Amino acid sequence: MTIKEAILQSLEDLKRIATYMEVYNHIIEKNYYDFKDAKTPASTISALLGDFIRLGDSRVKRIKGKGGTFSYYLTKFEKDIDIEGAVIPATETKPRKKEKTYQERDLHLLLSSYLKHQNLYSKTIFHEKSTGNDNHQKWIHPDMVGIDFLNLQSKSTQTLLKVINKADAFKISSYEIKKEINTDYELKKTFFQAVSNSSWANYGYLVAFEISDSLNEEMERLSQSFGIGIIELKANPFESKILFPSKYKELDFKTIDKLCKINKDFDRFIEQVEKLLTASERYVKSTERELVDFCDKYLTNDTEIEKYCQEKNIPIEKAAGNNV
Numbered sequence: 001m002t003i004k005e006a007i008l009q010s011l012e013d014l015k016r017i018a019t020y021m022e023v024y025n026h027i028i029e030k031n032y033y034d035f036k037d038a039k040t041p042a043s044t045i046s047a048l049l050g051d052f053i054r055l056g057d058s059r060v061k062r063i064k065g066k067g068g069t070f071s072y073y074l075t076k077f078e079k080d081i082d083i084e085g086a087v088i089p090a091t092e093t094k095p096r097k098k099e100k101t102y103q104e105r106d107l108h109l110l111l112s113s114y115l116k117h118q119n120l121y122s123k124t125i126f127h128e129k130s131t132g133n134d135n136h137q138k139w140i141h142p143d144m145v146g147i148d149f150l151n152l153q154s155k156s157t158q159t160l161l162k163v164i165n166k167a168d169a170f171k172i173s174s175y176e177i178k179k180e181i182n183t184d185y186e187l188k189k190t191f192f193q194a195v196s197n198s199s200w201a202n203y204g205y206l207v208a209f210e211i212s213d214s215l216n217e218e219m220e221r222l223s224q225s226f227g228i229g230i231i232e233l234k235a236n237p238f239e240s241k242i243l244f245p246s247k248y249k250e251l252d253f254k255t256i257d258k259l260c261k262i263n264k265d266f267d268r269f270i271e272q273v274e275k276l277l278t279a280s281e282r283y284v285k286s287t288e289r290e291l292v293d294f295c296d297k298y299l300t301n302d303t304e305i306e307k308y309c310q311e312k313n314i315p316i317e318k319a320a321g322n323n324v
Contacts, residue, residue, distance in 0.1 A: 003214040004048060006032035008059065008074070017063065017073045017081060020046040035213060040182075044212045047182040054185065104179050106312040107209055107233060108144060111177060112296035113305070114237035115146050120173070121295045122146040123269045130262040140255060141263065142174035142197045143207075144296070147273055169277060172251065173205060174198035177233075180210035187215050187222070194228050200255035203246040207231040209314075211243075220244060235309050235316035237299065268294065 001009070010026040011018065018026075024045040027033050035041040049072050052060035062072045073081055108124050115122040127141035148171045176194035181187050191206055198204025204227070211219075211232055219230050229246030260267040272291045279287040299305050309316040 001032055003033050003044070007045065007048060007052075011060065011072065011074045015074075015077055015080075017071045019069065019071050020049050023049065023072065038213045039210055041213075044182055044214055047212065048214065051183050051185065100313045102179070102312045102314045104177060106314060107177055107179065107207075108296060109299060109308065110209075110233055110235065110237045110240075110305075110314075111144060111175060111207055111231075113298040113300075114231075114233065114240045116298040117238055118148075120146040120148050121291055122175075123265065123295045125259075125263060125266050125269075127263070129265060140197060140199070140259060142201070143177040144175040145201070145266070145269060146173040146175065147171070147269075148173070149276070170273065171202045171248075172273075173203040173246070174201035175205050175207050175231075178206070178208045181208045181215065182210070182212045184215065184218060187218060191219075191222050191226075191228060195226055198228065200252040200259065202248055202251060203229065205229045205231050205242075205246055207233050209233045209235075216243075235314050236302065236305055 006027045007023055009032055010023045010030070013030070014022070014026060021042060024042045027045070035044075038044065049060070049062070049070075051057075052072075053062055059075055060072055061075050061078065062070045064070055105124075112122045112124075122144050123146075124144050125142055130141065149169065174194075174197060176190065176197050178186075178190050181190055190208070194204055194206040206228055208230075209232075211230075222228070223230055223244035223246075227247030227249065230243045232241055232243050234240045256270065260270055272287075272294055276284070276287045276291055299308060306316060308314075
């Protein structure tokens with residue numbers, strides 16, 4: 001049984017108007033779906049119930065209570081339900097204090113830390129710094145770029161590079177970063193944004209901090225069809241993992257050239273890569289240090305990670321032993 005089938009079966013069992021929490025609790029009680037290690041399963045149920053309405057699925061309807069919350073029911077039971085009497089009045093009179101939350105760009109430091117652990121240099125590309133007023137330009141900007149060099153240590157290896165295609169000496173990746181992906185709609189929107197923004201790179205990735213377990217099959221299908229990889233980013237970046245790998249493709253130098261023309265950070269990133277590839281042996285280390293200084297900073301240990309996440313209100317899971 002899929003998670004959507006579990007929702008429909010629960011509404012079938014309840015035969016009344018129900019909140020997303022009532023639906024979620026019924027699924028758990030009846031063991032209709034195993035959420036396993038899902039971070040926010042109840043929120044996933046809420047999002048998927050909303051999907052039924054947004055996508056025009058005629059099987060499910062909803063009503064809005066006085067408190068602004070929604071409740072749901074199966075359309076086929078509509079005649080037997082007292083809609084007006086079922087509207088839930090507002091119970092909360094005091095305004096709820098707005099909780100502090102993290103911003104999408106706060107995740108960049110976590111991703112750069114993960115990439116550094118994978119021996120990749122990475123750099124955030126600020127699309128708002130680009131020249132021109134074309135709104136469509138943002139669909140070619142990656143949130144971050146990363147580059148993986150071959151281990152160039154010997155002089156003979158460097159000499160060999162001068163007579164072969166230097167593009168074989170490195171691989172460039174593009175990253176589209178999102179806070180969360182909870183619904184099929186969000187997945188499609190963010191995935192094809194990643195497709196567009198990484199069209200020029202060797203590898204393209206969609207990165208998200210929170211991903212609904214219900215989307216695994218669709219993520220796999222999209223990844224296999226379009227070659228975009230998917231990374232689940234963790235608050236402890238060393239625990240992050242590639243859910244689906246990216247497929248290699250040749251660099252699109254025309255698009256790279258366009259990005260260089262409109263964005264100074266991207267232009268300088270490509271310039272630093274070229275300098276390192278063409279540096280003579282005596283200047284390799286100094287040129288590499290220059291690239292490191294230009295690229296994004298990164299976290300190196302658990303203490304730094306925990307402090308940063310607390311400062312940015314990024315939820316972090318502690319090991320059981322840390323609670324003793």
